[in-house]
Amino acid sequence: MRKFLKKLILFLLFFNSVFGVTPEEAYIEIKAKDLNNNFYMIYYDYEQDIPYLGIDSLTDFLEIKDLNIDRKKIDIPEKLELEDDTYIPITQLKNLIDIKDYTWDPDALKLVLEPNFKLSSEIRKEAEHRIKKFENQKGSNEEYVDVIGEKKLISPGILKFEYSNWDLRSSEYNFGIEYGTQLFYGDFKISQNIEPDLELDYVTLEYDNFLKDGNSLVFGDSYISADGFYDIDRSIRGVSISKNDIFSFRKNNETVISGQVFGANLVELFQGQNLIDYKRLNGSNKFEFIVTNISNFNNYTVKIYYDDGRIEVREVGILSSNRLLSKGESDYSLQVGQSIDAKKLQQYYNYSYGLLNDLTLGTAYVSGVNEDGEKTNSFEFGGIYRTPLKVIPTVIEGKIVQSLDSNNISYLTNINQRFLQTTLFLEYQQFSGSFVESEGYDKYWNVNLSRGFGNLTVSLGNEREILEEDYTDTSYLDLEYNGFRNFGLYMYNDFETPKGEAGEYDLGFKVSYSGFEDFYTILESDHNFDEDNKIENSYSIRVTRKVRRDSKFSNIDFGFNLNYSDSEKFYFGIDFTWYLDSDLIYVETPFNMDDNELRPGLKVEKSILLEKPFSNINTKNMDDIWVEGVVFLDKNGNGIKDEDEDALPEIEIRIGTESRFTDRAGKYIIGNLSSSSIHVLEVNGETLDAMMRPEKDRVVLKGASSSGMVIDIPISPISVITGEIKGEGFKESDFFKLLGKTEIHLIKDGTVLKRIYPEFDGYYYIEDVAPGTYTVKINHKENFENINLVGNSDYTVIIEPKEDGDYIEGFDFHHKMIGAPSEL
Structure with a gap:
């Protein structure tokens, strides 16, 4: 109409x-x-x-x-x-x-x-948001959290049984159990293999934000985050205080990014908007990326896809300036324990302090052994300084490493300087003792220039590795082109010349595309010219599908790679997995093919919420949470289910991609929710009666791992308040102008809940009003000198609590034109 x-x-x-x-x-x-x-x-x-x-x-x-x-x-x-x-x-x-x-x-x-x-309306909402956030100090940095799960001394937790056989043609299989719970107000997880060998896979008791935001205290398995030149076994079982389980280090002209994650199936590496590489985990907990540094002023982003649908994004800094602290700020790591395989003591302690905003000093102690039993026992001291020249930002980093088992001292330094679009990177390393054997040289230097030309980035330089009287020079020219969103083109040129030899030339190309909704594609080729000018060519294409719950065919995981080289000819591999994810059981049926052999597999998981062992919830990760409650008609508006208030069946409750309908008793339970994420609970309004609505449009929640939350959902009968703006002695144009500058306010406890504009005929409608006492008030957005408001300027409206909403009318506002009708 x-x-x-x-x-x-x-x-x-x-x-x-x-x-x-x-x-x-x-x-x-x-x-x-x-x-x-x-x-x-x-x-x-x-x-x-x-x-x-x-x-x-x-x-x-x-x-x-x-x-x-x-x-x-x-x-x-x-x-x-x-x-x-x-x-x-x-x-x-x-x-x-x-x-x-x-x-x-x-x-x-x-x-x-x-x-x-x-x-101004946005600013008002932000102010209300800040007030709510201040009132709840445990709230997220991003949004106010209505309900927060409490940490507990102990909780029943979640128990999961897992059977896997990655090649059904053989009789070999694995059977194990996992358990997650709240223990001593921390998050406890353990994984135990039972068949074929009784072996502890991992165990952790973790406390988030320990003494400092971002730091985690972990008893159990962790990953040592010392610099890359320390040759020690990094997987330990002991005590760790550190920021996260992903770390990076620069090794010559490359950056190594590695770590371990649990319950994930895919890890992606981005620089800016472009996909650099990806790793399909296929049951493994560890990953590693080795990438060539083309731009020395860009950081990397790691994106992790978990089995429960959660996607986690972490920034990985490669710049020294990322580790600069503000004046008076400190940072530290403490990691000590036995290496998981060799059972040898490994230790790493690190402390940094911001002496000035542009100067950070630090010290560290590293002690441990590598897989071959060789020992490292070193103390290091270093600093990072950023010059005050803003036009030419320059960061200088230096370290001195003293071996405590000998008098050997090693030195490492680098300078990163930027002017306009050009970056200069200088690096020098001098190793002694056991570091020479692990690194393969005693001296190393690298000079690099990189510059951006619009969508094109060019990096050129020269590095030299020196071992006693021998050395190897490598000159390189690398290019990166980002012409389109989600599309990256890379070219690598390296000319390696050992002392007294002719040298080898290596030319590589890489194309990545991540613009498809669910697929990633990477094409690579490498062409090696040896000293006799013989060419060895290799080509590969990799395609993978990322599994997302909100995507079509979310129960299918697919990836393949096709490789060709002059020496090995063709080689291809296929990974195809179909997921049967029900409330009772979780099944994977992977098919893997390589070397012309097809290997069908099977993985079956069943989890039990020990607090509710007969509930239809089959959660994937042991640290997930579940939410349960009852949906009821809150006739008196007190937010609590009273004995005379009815439960509401067949109401759909949504949390992210998970949803459930209430049963005949109005109860619901939803699982597979990450404990590290903030969730939003909503009621599907289409499943409610037209004269009902939730008392809160949404509930923002964050749970404690391996435990449940009870959130009852009161539904209010809603009413409509209506009235008319009336005018006496008006021309039609005058009356239309009056309507255009008039608002009707619905006020409760001094707060304006709604602002309504009248319709063209003067009627106004205030919808979705819950039981309570309100004031309906007229507000003119302009002073009309020739118009009088006759009668009430506001009304008190009382909506009684009952099962059905009301249509309440008659709250009219009368206006009269002073004198003869004329233009306002």
């Missing part, structure tokens, strides 16, 4: 054009972010299809209080100077107000504005 009337108004304006009049009054719908007015007055040039907006009325609608525009000085020839306002064509709006863009729909008479600034 409303659209029909709008089109009728448009037709009448067109009809009047026969008389050649100027732009006519019209009433449209206008929107700007969360602001909306369904009956906004403009002037409309129907011949040119150009809306004219009033400056005062627009600034009033946008709530711009501090924008002072002298209407007489507006230098726009097409403006309309009227008594009440100055109207300008929409095409000139950007010249006066910071508007990014607008969309005008002449058929629907609808205008959508995109301001380049924050609206």
Whole structure:
């Protein structure tokens, strides 16, 4: 009906054009972010299809209080100077107000504005958000959390049984159990293999944000994060205080990024928007990327896909400046324990302190053995300094490493400097003792220049490895092209010349594309020219599908690789997995093919919530959470289910991609929710009666691992409050202007809950009103000197709690024109 009337108004304006009049009054719908007015007055040039907006009325609608525009000085020839306002064509709006863009729909008479600034309504919401966040100090950095799961001394937890056989042609299989719980107010996880060998896979008791945000205290399995030149076994079982289980280090002209994650199936590496590489874990907990450094001023991003649908993104810094601390700030790591395989003591202690904002000093102690039993026992001291020159940012890092078992001292230093788009990187290392054997040289230096030319980045340099009297020079020229979003093209040129030899040339190409919704593709080729000018060529293509719960065919995982080399000819491999994920059991059926052999596999998992062993929940990760509760009709509005209040069956509850319907008793339970993520619980309004709504539109929650949360959902019967804006002695145009500058406020406890604009006929409707006591008040957005408000300016409305909502009418506001009707 409303659209029909709008089109009728448009037709009448067109009809009047026969008389050649100027732009006519019209009433449209206008929107700007969360602001909306369904009956906004403009002037409309129907011949040119150009809306004219009033400056005062627009600034009033946008709530711009501090924008002072002298209407007489507006230098726009097409403006309309009227008594009440100055109207300008929409095409000139950007010249006066910071508007990014607008969309005008002449058929629907609808205008959508995109301001380049924050609206007052947004600022109010942010202020409310900050207040709520302050009231709940445990809230997330991103949004206010309504319900937080409490850590417990002990909880029943989750028990999972797992059977796997990756080649059904053989009789070999694995059977094990996993268990996760709350223990001593920490997160406890253990995995035990039973067949074919009784062996402890991993065990951890973890405390997040221990003494400092970002630090974790872990008893059990962890990964030592010492610098890469320390040749020690990094997987330990002991005690660790560190930031995370992913670390990176620079080795010559490459960066090594490695770590371990549990319950994940895919790890991706990005630089900027471009995919660099990916690793399919296929049952493994560890991953490693080795990438060539083309840009020395860009960090990397690691994206981890977990089995329960969670996606975790972590920034990995390769720059020395990432480790600079503010003045007075400190950072530390403590990791000590036995290597898991060799059972040898490994130790790593690190402490850094921000002496100045641009100067950080640090010290570390490393002691351990490698897989061959060779020992390392060293103390290091170093610092990072950033020069105060902002035009040429320069970061200098240096380290001195003293072997405590001998008098051997090693030195490492690098300088990273940037001017405009050019980066200079200088690196020098001098090793002694056992480091020479592990690194393969006693001296190393690298000079690198890189520069960006639009979408093209060029990196060139030379590095030399020296071992006693011998050395190897490597000159390189690497290019990276990012011409399109999600598309990366890389070329690597290396010319390696050992002392006294002819040298080898290696040319490599790599193309990555991640623009498809669910697939990644990487093509690579390598061409090696030896000293006799013989060529060895190799080619490969890798394709993988990332499993996401919100994607189509989310129960299928697929990947393949095709390789060719001059020496080994063709080789291909296929991974295909179909997932049967039900509330009772989880099944994977992987098919792997390589060496022309097809290997069918099977993996079966069954988890039990020990607190509710007969619930239909089969969670994937032991540290997941579940949410349960009852949905009921809250007749008295107290938010608590009383004995006389009915439960509501067949109501859909949604949390992310998980959803369940309530049973006959109004109960629901939802699992497979990550404990490290913030979740939003919502009720599907389509499953509710039209005169009902949840008392809260959504509940933001964060649980404690391996445990449940009880969240009951009260549903309120809702009512509609309606009335009419009436006018006596008005011309039609005067009355329309009055309506365009009038709001109806719904107020409770002094807070404005809703702002409603009246319809074109003067009626207003306040919908979705829960039981309670309210004030309905009229608000004029302009002072009308020739209009009197006769009678009430506000009403008290009491909505009694009961099963059905009400349609409450008669709250009218009467206006009378003073004197003879005239223009306002």
